[in-house]
Amino acid sequence: MAGRSIFDKIWEIHTVYEKEDGETLLYVDRHLTHEVTSPMAFEGLREKNRRVRRPDLTFAVTDHNVPTTDRLKPIRDELSAKQIAALERNTRDFGITLFDLYSPYQGIVHVIGPELGLTIPGITLVCGDSHTSTHGALGALAFGIGTSEGEHVLATQTLWLKKPRKMLITLDGKLSEGVTAKDVILWIIRNIGTGGGIGYIVEYDGEAIRRMNVEERMTLCNMAIEGGARTAIISPDEQVFNYVKGRPYAPADDEWGEALEYWKKIVSDPDAEYHKIIRFSVNKLEPQVTWGTNPAMTLGVSEEIPDPKDFDDPDERHAIERALDYMGLRPGTKITDIGVDVVFIGSCTNGRLTDLLDAARVALGRKVMHNVRAFVVPGSQLTKRTAERLGLHRIFIDAGFEWRNPGCSMCIAMNEDRLKPGERSASTSNRNFENRQGPGGRTHLVSPLMAAAAAVYGRFVDVRELDLPSREEVLEHAGGY
Amino acid sequence: MLEAIRVIEGKAAPLKLDNVDTDQIIPAEFLKILSKKGLGRYCFYRWRYNEDGSLKRDFILNDPRYSDASILIAGRNFGIGSSRENAVWALQDLGIRCVIAPSFGDIFYVNSIKNMLLCIKLPEEEVKMLQELAERETLVLKIDLEKNTIEFKDNIIRFEMNNVVRERFLQGLDEIELTLKNHIERIKKYEENMPGFMIPKPRRFVPY
Numbered sequence: 001m002a003g004r005s006i007f008d009k010i011w012e013i014h015t016v017y018e019k020e021d022g023e024t025l026l027y028v029d030r031h032l033t034h035e036v037t038s039p040m041a042f043e044g045l046r047e048k049n050r051r052v053r054r055p056d057l058t059f060a061v062t063d064h065n066v067p068t069t070d071r072l073k074p075i076r077d078e079l080s081a082k083q084i085a086a087l088e089r090n091t092r093d094f095g096i097t098l099f100d101l102y103s104p105y106q107g108i109v110h111v112i113g114p115e116l117g118l119t120i121p122g123i124t125l126v127c128g129d130s131h132t133s134t135h136g137a138l139g140a141l142a143f144g145i146g147t148s149e150g151e152h153v154l155a156t157q158t159l160w161l162k163k164p165r166k167m168l169i170t171l172d173g174k175l176s177e178g179v180t181a182k183d184v185i186l187w188i189i190r191n192i193g194t195g196g197g198i199g200y201i202v203e204y205d206g207e208a209i210r211r212m213n214v215e216e217r218m219t220l221c222n223m224a225i226e227g228g229a230r231t232a233i234i235s236p237d238e239q240v241f242n243y244v245k246g247r248p249y250a251p252a253d254d255e256w257g258e259a260l261e262y263w264k265k266i267v268s269d270p271d272a273e274y275h276k277i278i279r280f281s282v283n284k285l286e287p288q289v290t291w292g293t294n295p296a297m298t299l300g301v302s303e304e305i306p307d308p309k310d311f312d313d314p315d316e317r318h319a320i321e322r323a324l325d326y327m328g329l330r331p332g333t334k335i336t337d338i339g340v341d342v343v344f345i346g347s348c349t350n351g352r353l354t355d356l357l358d359a360a361r362v363a364l365g366r367k368v369m370h371n372v373r374a375f376v377v378p379g380s381q382l383t384k385r386t387a388e389r390l391g392l393h394r395i396f397i398d399a400g401f402e403w404r405n406p407g408c409s410m411c412i413a414m415n416e417d418r419l420k421p422g423e424r425s426a427s428t429s430n431r432n433f434e435n436r437q438g439p440g441g442r443t444h445l446v447s448p449l450m451a452a453a454a455a456v457y458g459r460f461v462d463v464r465e466l467d468l469p470s471r472e473e474v475l476e477h478a479g480g481y
Numbered sequence: 482m483l484e485a486i487r488v489i490e491g492k493a494a495p496l497k498l499d500n501v502d503t504d505q506i507i508p509a510e511f512l513k514i515l516s517k518k519g520l521g522r523y524c525f526y527r528w529r530y531n532e533d534g535s536l537k538r539d540f541i542l543n544d545p546r547y548s549d550a551s552i553l554i555a556g557r558n559f560g561i562g563s564s565r566e567n568a569v570w571a572l573q574d575l576g577i578r579c580v581i582a583p584s585f586g587d588i589f590y591v592n593s594i595k596n597m598l599l600c601i602k603l604p605e606e607e608v609k610m611l612q613e614l615a616e617r618e619t620l621v622l623k624i625d626l627e628k629n630t631i632e633f634k635d636n637i638i639r640f641e642m643n644n645v646v647r648e649r650f651l652q653g654l655d656e657i658e659l660t661l662k663n664h665i666e667r668i669k670k671y672e673e674n675m676p677g678f679m680i681p682k683p684r685r686f687v688p689y
């Protein structure tokens with residue numbers, strides 16, 4: 001019998017019922033919710049007089065709408081305040097744990113799941129948010145779902161799914177200094193296209209993955225869905241087990257050993273089969289910068305903006321023309337000649353401690369360019385407090401970055417953090433869609449290293465050319481308490 | 482309760498763009514509205530309106546010829562990006578009942594089905610042909626879910642559709658009710674066998 005992948009194993013374990021045509025009723029171990037996509041699901045329950053089947057497996061947090069400035073002031077945006085109040089009422093009425101605005105555990109849903117030990121290997125996890133794929137980095141089978149599906153999970157703790165096809169992406173080699181997980185994923189999307197993963201679940205493996213820490217793997221899984229994939233997953237290893245151990249909601253005491261035994265069994269077999277296998281070497285990869293209006297429109301930092309004239313396919317030419325027009329860029333411009341107005345370091349892609357440390361490698365001993373607005377929005381309260389304990393915030397503040405409170409912030413611009421029309425940003429988030437960071441705003445997606453460097457130089461620079469301290473040196477210098 | 486749908490007949494509008502993401506279908510600022518109704522006026526907001534609130538002349542759905550269109554003929558990867566179901570609600574509130582495209586974002590596709598917004602995948606050449614027809618003249622399509630056909634003028638195109646999806650449209654079922662009715666015993670049994678470590682318990686506060 002052929003070997004099975006981690007996905008096959010988790011899928012099988014969680015199958016409650018399978019119809020003849022393959023449609024499968026899957027049990028859901030964790031349901032994470034937030035204020036924006038949940039209200040209508042709870043409304044649906046109320047209308048039908050239904051209850052939440054497993055409040056103990058359901059967790060809620062406010063993250064998308066929340067202000068990143070002073071939390072003690074009332075929320076100025078009336079609609080945001082209403083939506084946050086709705087989540088408070090819904091979680092109270094249905095008996096669900098809520099990490100509200102003032103909770104020490106508040107943060108972006110995909111940051112707090114792993115951080116609190118709610119996300120563990122071998123579970124199924126869903127959330128009304130496309131970037132739920134992030135949790136796959138720990139070896140969880142995680143799906144982003146819509147509001148109707150969310151209502152189904154609330155009421156039944158299960159979800160109907162058709163088994164996706166399996167794609168294995170093996171990453172060989174070693175990243176050069178200055179090149180990060182973010183560059184790898186932007187480059188993958190550039191190669192497979194925004195639709196390349198549609199219908200697939202992506203599994204990552206290979207030497208480059210095993211070298212990455214768990215937070216870096218989360219960056220890689222987080223953006224898999226920008227390549228169209230249903231979700232992403234990585235077989236857990238010692239690094240993951242060490243990461244999970246001791247977290248507030250993680251298995252502990254006698255349950256730890258039992259969990260560990262299970263986790264070691266669910267990793268992919270060496271002879272597992274896939275519908276599609278892609279192999280990349282990351283050895284020669286350079287830092288990546290998006291230039292257009294979807295994440296596949298990506299270039300290496302040494303490259304130049306494409307010329308629509310070089311493309312034969314009329315649709316492609318039209319798409320490039322349209323993107324250039326929106327982005328206010330001319331063909332042939334060097335990436336390193338593009339100036340930025342705003343720098344955003346944060347989001348569920350790059351708002352974790354590793355990311356803040358990377359940004360601090362650049363910020364240490366440097367200053368943000370006078371005409372650039374730069375801010376750091378930690379992904380969660382725990383991340384923020386850890387960074388502060390380590391002294392990282394002082395590095396940022398000294399360099400002229402604003403040090404904010406956790407939330408989605410400028411990743412989605414639902415609060416007050418947003419670009420003005422025509423402004424250009426270097427952003428560590430995951431979407432460069434038109435108007436994503438504010439009406440008329442122009443977004444370039446980059447790694448935290450590249451974003452921080454853009455803040456210092458007021459334009460994109462190749463971080464490989466900078467003399468940067470290591471993460472350890474930064475920590476030593478920050479010398480927290 | 483969702484109503485069963487057998488036939489959709491209506492005017493088609495061509496939206497000749499690939500990779501239309503759900504951020505464009507409904508911008509994030511309108512996700513704060515606590516209702517499914519009335520979202521149509523915000524659908525494709527930035528493509529429909531100028532800064533000063535006037536209509537953008539060059540956007541296809543602003544063309545009076547298509548103001549009563551109920552079928553959208555779109556490009557590749559329609560509905561990629563954010564999981565927001567509001568994109569489906571907004572399209573429906575605008576009067577759209579069916580989207581035809583070569584491919585769809587996965588979550589958008591599922592969200593559409595749950596709300597009975599029909600999504601039909603057709604080969605790219607056929608989509609292009611329909612788009613061009615709809616550009617040239619008024620194109621009325623009759624989509625028959627029982628026969629899996631799209632009829633227009635004297636032509637018929639066949640499309641493929643997963644049976645589960647088709648049944649959903651033909652019967653208009655309440656999925657939650659069905660799951661609870663048919664599978665509750667299985668769910669309970671599953672839960673009885675769940676290992677204890679699968680259930681999260683707050684063990685300790687880690688202040689870091």
Ligand code: SF4
Pocket residue numbers: 064108109110129131347348349407408411412429430
């Ligand atoms: S940070 Fe951005 S992508 Fe992540 S959950 Fe928030 S809005 Fe979504």
